[in-house]
Amino acid sequence: MNEQWLTLAGRRLVPVVQGGMGIGISAHRLAGTVAKHNGMGTIASIDLRHHHPDLLARIDCMHGSHAAHEIKAAIEAVNLIALDREVRAARSIAGGNGLIAVNVMKAVSAHAALVRQACESGADAIVMGAGLPLDLPELTAGYPHVALIPILSDSRGVSLVLRKWMKKGRLPDAIVIEHPAHAGGHLGASRIEDLGEARFSFDRVLDECREIYAALGIEWTRVPLIVAGGIHRHEQVRHWLDKGAAGVQLGTAFAVTEESDAHPDFKEVLARARPEDIAEFTSVAGLPARAVLTPWLTKYLSRETALQAKAKVRQCLEGFDCLQACGLRDGVARIGQFCIDLKLAQALRGDVARGLFFRGRDPLPFGERIRPVAELMRYLLTGELPAEPAGELAGELAGGGGGGVADEARSAAMRLSKNAASAGSFTVRSN
Numbered sequence: 339m340n341e342q343w344l345t346l347a348g349r350r351l352v353p354v355v356q357g358g359m360g361i362g363i364s365a366h367r368l369a370g371t372v373a374k375h376n377g378m379g380t381i382a383s384i385d386l387r388h389h390h391p392d393l394l395a396r397i398d399c400m401h402g403s404h405a406a407h408e409i410k411a412a413i414e415a416v417n418l419i420a421l422d423r424e425v426r427a428a429r430s431i432a433g434g435n436g437l438i439a440v441n442v443m444k445a446v447s448a449h450a451a452l453v454r455q456a457c458e459s460g461a462d463a464i465v466m467g468a469g470l471p472l473d474l475p476e477l478t479a480g481y482p483h484v485a486l487i488p489i490l491s492d493s494r495g496v497s498l499v500l501r502k503w504m505k506k507g508r509l510p511d512a513i514v515i516e517h518p519a520h521a522g523g524h525l526g527a528s529r530i531e532d533l534g535e536a537r538f539s540f541d542r543v544l545d546e547c548r549e550i551y552a553a554l555g556i557e558w559t560r561v562p563l564i565v566a567g568g569i570h571r572h573e574q575v576r577h578w579l580d581k582g583a584a585g586v587q588l589g590t591a592f593a594v595t596e597e598s599d600a601h602p603d604f605k606e607v608l609a610r611a612r613p614e615d616i617a618e619f620t621s622v623a624g625l626p627a628r629a630v631l632t633p634w635l636t637k638y639l640s641r642e643t644a645l646q647a648k649a650k651v652r653q654c655l656e657g658f659d660c661l662q663a664c665g666l667r668d669g670v671a672r673i674g675q676f677c678i679d680l681k682l683a684q685a686l687r688g689d690v691a692r693g694l695f696f697r698g699r700d701p702l703p704f705g706e707r708i709r710p711v712a713e714l715m716r717y718l719l720t721g722e723l724p725a726e727p728a729g730e731l732a733g734e735l736a737g738g739g740g741g742g743v744a745d746e747a748r749s750a751a752m753r754l755s756k757n758a759a760s761a762g763s764f765t766v767r768s769n
């Protein structure tokens with residue numbers, strides 16, 4: 339079915355990677371299923387307590403009776419328990435196949451504890467982005483078999499990480515190159531205006547990395563490059579593998595699979611969004627981010643300037659202090675002014691009116707359909723569409739993600755949801 343393998347941590351994997359998606363979108367079920375199909379499945383480590391009602395209850399009963407620092411410590415402690423449970427459950431689904439990775443964002447205040455917990459719980463790899471992972475080798479000391487995978491966006495970042503890590507006697511086991519003009523979630527550029535810069539093009543990054551590897555005496559296959567952002571067709575997978583990438587990573591397409599750990603309405607919002615429903619904005623973490631223009635985001639963006647004018651240092655609303663630097667808590671007027679943890683948790687629960695729904699910019703392989711991981715991976719690797727709706731799917735794909743009966747249904751649904759959005763409630767089809 340596939341003649342090119344991605345070799346990581348001594349394992350031979352299919353070259354399709356499922357990217358980490360927080361909060362809770364990629365937990366044990368999604369990551370475990372991808373690994374079961376011999377891919378790398380990634381659990382996003384941030385705030386996994388939301389999948390565990392017993393852990394949420396432990397925190398709920400503290401509000402009003404405990405100091406902020408006690409609540410923060412308790413949230414961090416239950417999140418480590420949740421991560422442990424999720425890694426173990428994912429491994430059990432994987433049944434010894436593939437790899438289970440844990441994604442940790444450098445920008446998160448508990449990143450060091452999350453990395454250590456992931457290693458202790460049996461993660462095969464740590465994938466770190468949202469900041470330069472310069473200290474990842476030290477954080478994983480004592481776990482030499484855990485693969486280390488930075489997420490970067492241009493060759494300058496690759497060169498910096500390679501040089502710094504080589505001084506410590508370690509090389510990354512792979513590097514994810516994420517394109518800020520296409521990917522979902524937080525993006526690897528400093529400003530929204532920079533997202534489309536030429537230095538992020540996969541062609542350019544691959545070419546420049548060849549030169550950097552040669553200059554540093556690193557064999558091309560020693561640190562495989564995995565390209566991420568905007569991949570949604572088999573032909574793209576073939577193309578980038580032929581161009582020298584060792585694998586591709588997808589986020590949005592996995593977020594809408596049957597096995598994704600998100601609420602069904604989360605998947606519907608992503609699957610039904612059209613290009614004009616997707617927007618870039620500046621997150622509280624100070625990075626550009628991409629998401630669906632649902633009612634909350636539309637309203638927030640209309641008030642962003644006014645909220646920024648009122649920015650002031652305040653206590654974290656949730657007592658969590660999830661980020662090392664937060665625009666809302668720290669009163670940084672030029673960046674986001676909302677509680678990202680609250681908004682992402684609402685999205686995970688399918689709260690269409692209030693949540694923040696991260697999404698990549700590009701169409702989805704199966705249009706609006708929610709299909710199993712196995713079908714997605716088969717399509718990406720072989721070009722084979724699922725048997726049942728193949729006719730319709732082929733029509734949609736030929737039209738670049740639109741066309742035919744499905745397109746009419748999509749237009750009707752989005753008209754409906756737009757009307758509902760202006761009335762304050764974003765409606766999605768319920769299955």
Ligand SMILES: Cc1cc2nc3c(=O)[nH]c(=O)nc-3n(C[C@H](O)[C@H](O)[C@H](O)COP(=O)(O)O)c2cc1C
Binds near residue numbers: 382
């Ligand atoms: C809903 C969602 C949440 C995401 N959360 C994270 C995250 O917590 N950490 C991270 O490194 N990347 C995150 N990403 C980025 C993905 O891992 C992936 O690299 C990216 O979405 C690839 O682009 P694509 O969506 O066009 O396939 C997220 C993406 C989405 C769509």
